[in-house]
Amino acid sequence: MDFLKKANDLMPVLREKTVRPTSGMPEADKLMREGDCFLLDFGSHFVGHLTLRLDVKRPGDDAADAPLAVEFRFFENLCEDTGKPYTGGLSSSWLQVANLLVDDPYAPIVLPRRYAFRYVKIRFTTNTSYSVVYRDCFVKAVTSGDEALVEPLPEGTDPLLARIDKAGVLTLRDCMQQVFEDGPKRDRRLWLGDLYLQAKTNYYTFKNNDLVLRCLYLFAGLAHEDGCLSSAVFHEPVLKKQSWILHDYALFFIGVLADYYRATGRDDVVKELWPTALRQTEIAYKAFLDAGRRANTDLYFIDWCPALDKSCAALGIIVSMLKEALFLADIAGTSEEKLALKERIDGVSPALIGLYDKSLSLFRGVSGQLSIHSQMWAVLAGVLDAAEETNVMRATLKTAMVDPVTPYAMHYYAEALIKAGLKDEAFSLIRCHWGGMLERGCDCFPEVYVPGDREASPYGDVTINSFCHAWSCTPSYFIRKYQVGY
């Protein structure tokens, strides 16, 4: 089976639209020279290629006699415009800066690179004997999402939820390119954990099911030698798997496939990808046994939260995905495979239940730490009865513990509240958490959000954070699936 060929056959068409700034344009007769600068605001977030048009004004009507030096700085969010030196750990080349020497300042200046932004700061950086005036600027915005397929919410939808939904849809739209990218500013990469949530939201919005399938094929086609899936796939500059192994992400392949089946009914795809899905359960279960019936937490991401005890959440993910695998086994598995899956569920569940502190109705990590991550994944694993799960989530709402730092982890918190019958509480969380991002002036949702800490960054500098990050788009999934606020 040539999965990569199949993935290539599903390469999406990118839709393009031309968008001009809504404010910040210099007046038509403003003469600009070295040091002059203006900030264009496109009114919303877009991903695409920028073109700038200028005119040259020189005394005596002479032609421009030297190249023009122009600096472009692109911002998704104005908090990226700190003017301070960068101190982060990730490559600074992700910061969206372009310094161009333009030989022909009369011609449209077309930036070769794709940018993700709402704002562009343009500055003329060297002395010239001539001035320039602003003529035009536009972005050719691209996405593989068809906005015409996103149904508008009904008239009279709760205004806050409608605004949250709009930002969620926009976030997903701008991450939908040739693959579901995690963020169009950074890493521009297909991550399995991100894909899981993007695909869920896609089924209720853009319905680009072929893009999900393309991404499933890419992961299946780029597995490691032992069959373990990569945490991420680089689709550019060359198609390659990422070497970092994360068992939670590998297991989410099963979840993506199960959701894809629920959305499309394509049992042929389930049968084709079943061996890949099943292999992830074998690998995760073996690692669990090798670690002495515990999770090897070095192999789990869970969240960017510093000092998080991941032991309980990791077990919760294993059990949840084993159960999703059992669901797929009904379509594609043999009776022996089903039996093996049940044995694995019976093998991991006691380790998870062993972390339950009945006196508090809360789960603890092996270190004793209480975190929201432990509660949500234990509940999603379904190892307690329904009434007890409700107790856990009620206790979680009332108890101070380690909080998620990403909307990605917050998604599972909301999901667990709903599973435990606390839908109103889940929607209060959505209003407060994602609504809080809107209050900070976000048009789309960022990868990290810590109320009260605008500088929070897993990478040591907030300017490298992605402010349009796909794993944060899921309120649109919750609002549209449960039709709350309609």
Ligand code: RAM
């Ligand atoms: C970051 C990206 C990505 C995420 C990984 C684990 O580099 O934000 O979205 O999946 O971390």
